[in-house]
Amino acid sequence: AQSVTQLDSHVSVSEGTPVLLRCNYSSSYSPSLFWYVQHPNKGLQLLLKYTSAATLVKGINGFEAEFKKSETSFHLTKPSAHMSDAAEYFCVVSDDSWGKLQFGAGTQVVVTP
Amino acid sequence: NAGVTQTPKFQVLKTGQSMTLQCAQDMNHNSMYWYRQDPGMGLRLIYYSASEGTTDKGEVPNGYNVSRLNKREFSLRLESAAPSQTSVYFCASSGTGGPRAQHFGDGTRLSIL
Numbered sequence: 001a002q003s004v005t006q007l008d009s010h011v012s013v014s015e016g017t018p019v020l021l022r023c024n025y026s027s028s029y030s031p032s033l034f035w036y037v038q039h040p041n042k043g044l045q046l047l048l049k050y051t052s053a054a055t056l057v058k059g060i061n062g063f064e065a066e067f068k069k070s071e072t073s074f075h076l077t078k079p080s081a082h083m084s085d086a087a088e089y090f091c092v093v094s095d096d097s098w099g100k101l102q103f104g105a106g107t108q109v110v111v112t113p
Numbered sequence: 114n115a116g117v118t119q120t121p122k123f124q125v126l127k128t129g130q131s132m133t134l135q136c137a138q139d140m141n142h143n144s145m146y147w148y149r150q151d152p153g154m155g156l157r158l159i160y161y162s163a164s165e166g167t168t169d170k171g172e173v174p175n176g177y178n179v180s181r182l183n184k185r186e187f188s189l190r191l192e193s194a195a196p197s198q199t200s201v202y203f204c205a206s207s208g209t210g211g212p213r214a215q216h217f218g219d220g221t222r223l224s225i226l
Contacts, residue, residue: 009153034214043117043203043217044156090155100171101215103155 002027002093006104013081014112021076021107023091033074034092034101035065044090050074061085086111115139119204119218126194126225134189134221136204142216143209145187146171147179149200150220156203162187164209194225 007022025031032051036044048059055067061084065076074091091104120135138145143164148156158171160179168179176198178190187206191198201222205215 004155036217041219043219044205045217046214049214100158100161101156103157105153105155 002031002095002102004091004093004102004104006089006091006107008107009105010108010110012110012112015083016080019076019078019081019085019109021089021091021109023074023076023104024072025074025091025093026072027093027095029095031093031095033065033067034094035059035063035074035076036090036092038088038090038106040087047076047089081109081111083111083113085109117204117206117216117218119202119221121221122219123222124224126191126223128194128196128225130194130225132191132194132223134191134202134204134223135186136188136218137186138204138206138216139185140206140216141184142206143184144207145181146205146207146215147177147187147189148203148205149173149198150203151200159189159202196225199223199225 003026005024034049035047038044047063048057050057050067058064063078088106090106092101094101117138146161147159150156157173162168162181165184180188201220203220204218207213207215
């Protein structure tokens with residue numbers, strides 16, 4: 001069985017400061033992990049994915065995430081927040097052989113000037 | 114290149130009415146999915162279709178039916194709408210061969226009075 005816990009439901013950051021979104025997962029097998037972003041009234045857009053290659057994964061818009069098996073974590077970071085980063089972010093796990101996803105509850109990011 | 118297209122974008126129904134949500138993808142993906150999104154709960158899988166001609170229940174299938182019309186199209190039907198089905202519905206598609214990122218439509222916002 002697989003599950004995902006996003007440790008913060010809301011994160012507020014100032015523009016230009018680092019962003020950290022925390023995610024822990026549970027999986028019976030070697031998981032694939034994803035981060036998606038959802039802007040208001042839009043669908044979900046893939047930020048990055050981990051599929052057992054390099055543990056540090058770089059994504060779009062300056063985001064990156066590090067897979068830590070010993071801590072069962074996949075935290076998302078960005079060195080410097082931009083106003084356009086205000087959105088909801090979802091951590092997602094899959095250990096299904098054909099691709100079924102399990103979503104976290106989401107983290108709402110607010111960026112203040 | 115439209116990706117995943119959902120229609121309609123918004124709909125208001127009365128309790129007991131029926132409705133079909135339409136989804137089409139132009140990426141030649143084999144797998145398609147229907148999710149519902151409710152505040153604080155992430156996305157929950159309603160039904161999925163691993164390939165043309167097959168459909169399976171997800172986490173929350175009660176009150177819904179699906180049809181995989183062809184490789185491109187996957188519809189979701191509410192036979193007798195209930196207020197508990199008020200939600201935002203997302204369709205997604207992906208390739209096959211292990212966990213893969215899913216591509217999402219922009220959603221259908223459904224209110225049931």
